[in-house]
Amino acid sequence: MASDLEVTSNLAPLNASKLKITLTSTPKEHTPAESLKFGKTYSDHIIYATYDPVTGWSDPEIRPYGPIALDPAASGIQFCSNVFEGMKAYLGADGVPRLFRPELNMRRLERSAGRLALPPFDGDVVLQLIKRFVQVEKRWIPTLSGCSLYLRPTIMGTMPGFSVVPSDSATLVVIASPSGPYFAGEVKPVSLLAVSETVRAWPGGTGGHKVGGNYSPGFLPQKLAEKQGYSMVLWIFGEDKSVTEAGAMNFFVVLKRDDGDGLDLITPPLDGTILPGVTRNSCLALAVDPSFQEATGLKLHTHERKFTMQDILKWSNEQRLTEALCVGTAAILVSVDRIGYEGSDIHLPKCEGGLAPVGKALRSKILAIQEGREEFNGWSVSCD
């Protein structure tokens, strides 16, 4: 008889070399890229693997897209032990499918799963599976600029039971969704409504992790903001009215510096309430890159520090607030044209073509890297 310890060590790890591919016999028809919405169309297949507490990870599969069968008492349904990632695959003019800094998503997926005490796995193996998956689904990558194959890795707890304890079993699914822009129509600025009655995240909560339960509590505030004519919520936290995130995106402001030495690009720090976004990280890195500054003529200084609605009001009144930006994988980057706060609107300077200068430069550069038109620090990773 094996001891408990030995049994534990015999748990199968997630193993990309054991991938089984079962292709659909009924491939779907393509939606023309022009009419693709965001996250509403799905490719022919998914990645699927399950974790069992006795045997470990099953051999992963690429299998036809379709409903998954879940016990109605599953932890993920009842207690929402679900974590996810958002990634995008692009097809370069060279025909190579590429991912953008996917290792950051994998590290975050590992951390998110750990936060909800989900079974362990190696994110690098998930990435190997995703690369193979993107190859298989290559025909689904839209080539129209602004479109991409959005990838959604999800891990959900599947243990049935009503005791409030960790799920000892789980299912990994990766969905591929050929997607148009997150905000439909031409590129245009978004409006934000500053909301402090409901809070997205708090110290000691899960705001710094990508857990599913962070998102649905934002549905109602989002709906109420839309009713008042705003695109999204700007999440304000605490008595000092700190600015945190916008909708499900990280938030930046751009300020003229007192010393005349260019611009400050400021975003709230990763204090546990802010999602460590891949696009956020990329904007911070690009903004201070000498080649980026030289090519764009933008002299930028980056800061990860707290700021408040009072700061925004003051900067706006001083005419130093030149841009406000929302960034995230789904939409990449959008400019803000106004922020509703305590009954009136703070207006940002008007911008040509829907994007303010710093936002436009960052977005263009990121998109060029993602689409494989420019190389930068190995951020764009081939799936071949």
Add this chain to the structure above:
Amino acid sequence: MASDLEVTSNLAPLNASKLKITLTSTPKEHTPAESLKFGKTYSDHIIYATYDPVTGWSDPEIRPYGPIALDPAASGIQFCSNVFEGMKAYLGADGVPRLFRPELNMRRLERSAGRLALPPFDGDVVLQLIKRFVQVEKRWIPTLSGCSLYLRPTIMGTMPGFSVVPSDSATLVVIASPSGPYFAGEVKPVSLLAVSETVRAWPGGTGGHKVGGNYSPGFLPQKLAEKQGYSMVLWIFGEDKSVTEAGAMNFFVVLKRDDGDGLDLITPPLDGTILPGVTRNSCLALAVDPSFQEATGLKLHTHERKFTMQDILKWSNEQRLTEALCVGTAAILVSVDRIGYEGSDIHLPKCEGGLAPVGKALRSKILAIQEGREEFNGWSVSCD
């Protein structure tokens, strides 16, 4: 052509008179009541109904228990737009199955669903379905005292999509689980570890609603508390170290009064961070009921007000802290024997038989009402 408005008004409401019952052809074998765990065994059937944004609620069904098919992109999986309730059915000596104050669960289910912008429904109709369901599953109600048929109504968002917007479709499931006590073995006190590094709920969050996403972030702190030898987490909030809830239960303390006029029963107020528990409400109501006080000889004064760990320390040092109690539907009521706080333990007075006097009196009375042995304010509701 009907206008949008007319279409909206044609959405079918959830309708108990349209219930379709399909009984299983393969009834499960009973687990002996003595070996029932909590929430791990399920009856033969579930209640099942779906909401479609075009047609409204489907005809509800009682159908065999089994996996449900969900799109992997469903809102409930991805963004955790899931809410639930916990209820219990008991079988009286008179053979009548009874629910305990089920209308409170239904009102809370409606509020929870509204908080996550789920489709509307009438909780009274859900209750009609549950009563019929309990009749159908009557053979599954364990009659051993301390056991019951735990009921788990769940509503999950089912709209597929990756935009962070409300789910326009949903599935209602009600599961019945013949269950033993939440804490297995003989009745004994629980130990609590005061935790403030992780935070269960926050003003402006969802702590006052029964949404699934409130629970999985507690798995890891619970696991860490167990590693240190404690049964559950005592959730401490804010710089003043307010005491809020214990595990997934409401929390009370019992204090000797300064004026010698009996005891104070104190629980944190419903400020939005505290779940409005049915057992919490019942304890508050019973404690000041003249017939309860007369029968038990307990002179109790109830208070819904904030208190802190510093208060608990002080009350303990003054030897006024006679009991600490955790209450909730699953476990009803358990006494606390010690609270770990900042490296040492606050010990509660030892109690005979695992329950301190006030806790024992409240628990006995609630159980007597639940089991139909005593009548109180119509709290116990027949399913026949």
